[in-house]
Amino acid sequence: MTTFVIERNIPGASALTPAELKEIAIASNAVVEGLGVAYTWHHTYVAGDKLYCVHETDDAETVREHARRGGFPADLVVEVAATFGPETADS
Incomplete structure (x- = not known):
């Protein structure tokens, strides 16, 4: 499978409550279950007016x-070409 980063513009995203985030997660999980294909949602970052999934x-x-x-x-949906972090400097 391929890893993707999805940018979602949602005004006020940083002000979403834990309950609202839970509802989004419930909806997302339900869609994943119904897709009928291999699909994994790893995590989402909430920053400013955006979600980065x-x-x-x-x-x-x-x-x-x-x-949909x-x-x-x-x-924005982009394929991840590579990942790296601080440990990359030591390899």
Whole structure:
């Protein structure tokens, strides 16, 4: 599977309450269950007026279908080319 980063523009995202985030998670999980394909939502970062989600599936169109079914924006869907971190300097 391929890893994707999804940028979702949601005004006031940083002010979403834990209860609201829970409802979004419930909706997302339900859509994942109904897609009928391999799909993993790893996590989401909430920052400013955006959500940055890390999902794993076979193609970007499946990510967009997840968004459509869940009623979520998917303003940008990009395939992750590589990952690195501080430990990369030591390798």
